Amino acid sequence: xxxxxxxxxxxxxxxxxxxxxxxxxxxxxxxxxxxxxxxxxxxxxxxxxxxxxxxxxxxxxxxxxxxxxxxxxxxxxxxxxxxxxxxxxxxxxxxxxxxxxxxxxxxxxxxxxxxxxxxxxxxxxxxxxxxxxxxxxxxxxxxxxxxxxxxxxxxxxxxxxxxxxxxxxxxxxxxxxxxxxxxxxxxxxxxxxxxxxxxxxxxxxxxxxxxxxxxxxxxxxxxxxxxxxxxxxxxxxxxxxxxxxxxxxxxxxxxxxxxxxxxxxxxxxxxxxxxxxxxxxxxxxxxxxxxxxxxxxxxxxxxxxxxxxxxxxxxxxxxxxxxxxxxxxxxxxxxxxxxxxxxxxxxxxxxxxxxxxxxxxxxxxxxxxxxxxxxxxxxxxxxxxxxxxxxxxxxxxxxxxxxxxxxxxxxxxxxxxxxxxxxxxxxxxxxxx
Numbered sequence: 001x002x003x004x005x006x007x008x009x010x011x012x013x014x015x016x017x018x019x020x021x022x023x024x025x026x027x028x029x030x031x032x033x034x035x036x037x038x039x040x041x042x043x044x045x046x047x048x049x050x051x052x053x054x055x056x057x058x059x060x061x062x063x064x065x066x067x068x069x070x071x072x073x074x075x076x077x078x079x080x081x082x083x084x085x086x087x088x089x090x091x092x093x094x095x096x097x098x099x100x101x102x103x104x105x106x107x108x109x110x111x112x113x114x115x116x117x118x119x120x121x122x123x124x125x126x127x128x129x130x131x132x133x134x135x136x137x138x139x140x141x142x143x144x145x146x147x148x149x150x151x152x153x154x155x156x157x158x159x160x161x162x163x164x165x166x167x168x169x170x171x172x173x174x175x176x177x178x179x180x181x182x183x184x185x186x187x188x189x190x191x192x193x194x195x196x197x198x199x200x201x202x203x204x205x206x207x208x209x210x211x212x213x214x215x216x217x218x219x220x221x222x223x224x225x226x227x228x229x230x231x232x233x234x235x236x237x238x239x240x241x242x243x244x245x246x247x248x249x250x251x252x253x254x255x256x257x258x259x260x261x262x263x264x265x266x267x268x269x270x271x272x273x274x275x276x277x278x279x280x281x282x283x284x285x286x287x288x289x290x291x292x293x294x295x296x297x298x299x300x301x302x303x304x305x306x307x308x309x310x311x312x313x314x315x316x317x318x319x320x321x322x323x324x325x326x327x328x329x330x331x332x333x334x335x336x337x338x339x340x341x342x343x344x345x346x347x348x349x350x351x352x353x354x355x356x357x358x359x360x361x362x363x364x365x366x367x368x369x370x371x372x373x374x375x376x377x378x379x380x381x382x383x384x385x386x387x388x389x390x391x392x393x394x395x396x397x398x399x400x401x402x403x404x405x406x407x408x409x410x411x412x413x414x415x416x417x418x419x420x421x422x423x424x425x426x427x428x429x430x431x432x433x
Contacts, residue, residue: 028081029404030081030404030406030407031079031081031084033402033403033404033407034081034084034085034088034402034407035073035084036401036402037084037088037379037400037402037407038069038072038073038084038087038088038091039070039073040376040379040380040400040402041069041088041091041092041095041376041379041380041383042066042069042070042091043376043377043380044095044375044376044377044378044379044380044381045062045065045066045091045094045095045098045380046066047133047199047200047376047377048095048098048099048101048102048342048377048380049062049063049066049098049101049102050218051102051105051133051134051135051136051199051342052098052101052102052105054134054136054217055105055106055109055136056105057101057102057104057105059097059098059101061094061097062094062097062098062101065090065091065094069087069091069094072084072087085410088383088386089383089386089387090387091380091383092380092382092383092384092385092386092387092388093384093387095380095381095383095384096345096348096384096387096388099342099344099345099348099384100345102342102345103343103345103346106135106164106342107259109135109136109166110135110139110164110165110166110167111164111165111166112165112259112261113160113163113164113165113256113257113258113259113262113339114163114165114257114259114262115163115255115256115257115258115262116162116163116168116255116256116257117253117254117255118154118159118162118175118176118253118254118255118256119174119175119176119249119250119253120175120176120177120250120251120252120253120254121175121248121249121250121251122153122175122177122191122245122246122247122248123151123174123175123245123247124244124245124246124247125149125150125151125244125245126149126150126151126193126194126239126240126242126244126245127150127151127152127153127191127192127193127194127239127242127244127245128141128145128150128151128152128153128193128194128195128196128235128236128239129152129153129154129155129177129178129187129188129191129193129194129195129196130152130153130154130155130158130195130196130198131154131155131156131157131158131181131184131195131196131197131198131201131202132156132157132158132197132198132199132200132201132202132217132219133157133158133198133199133200133201133340133341133342134198134199134216134217134218135158135161135164135167136217136230137196137198137216137217137230138152138154138158138161138167138173138198139166139167139170140230140232141196141230141232141235141236142167142170142172142173143170144231144232144233144236145172145236146170146171146172147171147172148172148236149244150172150236150239150240151172151173151174151245152170152172152173152174153174153175153176153177153193154173154175154176154177155176155177155178155184155187156178156179156180156181156183156184156201156316156319157181157199157201157315157316157340157341157342158176158198158340159176159254159256159337159340160256160257160337160339160340160343161173162176162256162257163256163257163258163259163339164257175250176254177191179316179319180289180291180316180317180319180320181201181202181203181289181316182203182289182290182291183291184202184203185203185205185206188205188209188213189206189208189209191245192242192243192245193212193239193242193245194212194213194214194235194236194238194239194242195209195212195213195214196213196214196215196216196232196235197213197214197215197216197219197221197224198215198216198217198219199217199218199219200218200219200375201316201375202215202219202221204221204222205221205224210223210224211238212238212242214226214227214232214234214235214238215227216228216230216232252323252325254322254323254337255322255333255335255337256337256339257337257339258336258337258338258339258346259338259346260346260349260350260353263336263346263350263353264353266332267353267357269330269331269332270332270354270357271357271358273329273330273332274358274366277308278308278329278330279308279309279310279329279332279366280306280308280309280366280431281306281308281309281310281366281367281368281430281431282309282310282311282312282354282365282366282367282368283305283309283310283311283312283367283368283369283370283430284311284312284313284314284347284351284367284368284369284370284371285298285301285302285311285312285313285317285321285370286312286313286314286315286317286318286347286371286372287314287315287317287341287371287372287373287378287381288315288316288317288341288372288373288375288377288378289315289316289317289319289320289372290372290398292398294397294398295317295320295372295397295398296320297396297397297420297422297423298317298320298321298370298372299320299321299324300423301370301423301426301427302320302321302324302326302335303324304423304424304427305427306427306431307329307334308329309334310329310332310333310334310335310336311326311334311335311336312336312338312347312350313335313336313337313338314337314338314339314340314341314343314344314346314347315340315341315344315378316340316341317372317373318337321335322335322337338350341375341377341378341381342377344377344381344384348384348385348388351365351367351390354367361389362388362389362390363389363390363391363392368392368394368430369385369390369392369393369394370393370394370420370426371393371394371395372395372396372397372398373395373400379400379402382395386415391415391416391417392416392417392418393415393416393417393418394418394419394420394426395417395418395419395420396419396420397420399419
């Protein structure tokens with residue numbers, strides 16, 4: 001999906017072309033898109049940093065870079081395409097740093113995640129559904145419902161919360177309902193539960209549940225009650241006024257909680273299976289998702305993969321595939337959910353660990369990355385991967401709006417970025433030596 005570009009010089013819409021209203025701007029469509037790209041990355045870094053800071057973890061270098069990066073997009077500051085590419089790569093490395101900071105904040109606060117199976121049905125009792133990325137908000141709610149008949153369910157990017165031991169200890173955290181962010185209107189209309197939106201990806205509600213949804217932390221919705229701080233008594237009271245959810249098992253369970261440490265503990269077994277030819281390739285398949293038919297590609301792609309493959313998935317794009325029963329390879333699961341977009345650092349660390357295990361550069365590993373995205377954090381992650389020298393990344397089938405042909409050609413030429421075609425064709429390319 002493309003959009004009209006905004007002229008930073010004269011505040012006019014440039015309709016995808018260089019703006020000539022002022023006659024002095026000189027900024028091209030590509031330069032404007034590079035500025036947009038950098039702003040998206042900075043938004044992603046800011047989201048990670050916000051959650052880390054909320055848990056008491058700060059870093060002055062990250063804070064300083066946010067100022068530098070945003071200032072560089074101001075009117076008449078920078079007209080250099082190459083410099084904006086370098087700024088994007090620098091931002092990618094800063095994004096790596098902030099993801100490491102957030103990982104440390106989460107683990108020090110909630111413990112190292114471990115693999116766990118998560119129920120997808122409902123438990124008899126009043127319900128609260130928590131959506132978003134904010135683990136602190138989730139824990140504060142869990143403290144306030146502990147020991148009651150009000151049960152808490154995660155939704156979308158909150159699913160990985162079940163992997164953290166200090167969150168899993170709360171008996172009122174009973175399962176995950178629904179999938180990616182875009183199913184929430186249908187899901188929330190159907191279930192008579194209170195809803196707590198904790199970050200971005202929360203949608204403007206339909207009238208049918210507008211009176212039982214609340215926002216907290218950074219999230220805001222028009223006409224929806226916002227809760228400053230962590231007193232969620234209003235949410236709990238609303239849940240108690242609603243009919244109890246029935247005891248109804250889900251159709252399947254979801255497995256999440258694969259931390260870097262959990263994967264490293266399997267290193268010797270993984271090496272043995274690779275050397276024996278039982279594992280021929282690792283694939284990272286995930287990212288942000290959109291409710292469009294084109295994104296059915298990801299499920300079809302994974303379903304068609306040879307059995308000698310291990311799929312690492314993450315972010316809300318994982319809901320395209322995380323109910324698939326892919327089995328295991330001599331005890332190594334073929335589908336490994338490493339978490340939400342906030343946990344992408346785990347996928348990066350796994351790639352670096354494989355590089356060390358096989359004594360090969362990441363670019364020479366039997367590893368392919370297939371990404372979907374529409375959102376800022378995913379753009380930041382993409383530039384992190386490029387900054388780390390990872391080539392051959394597949395992107396699509398919907399390209400981000402900041403890309404035009406010139407930038408696409410640059411990424412293809414300089415970073416071996418590959419545009420998604422069909423599942424069969426892409427699998428053929430991946431497995432053709």
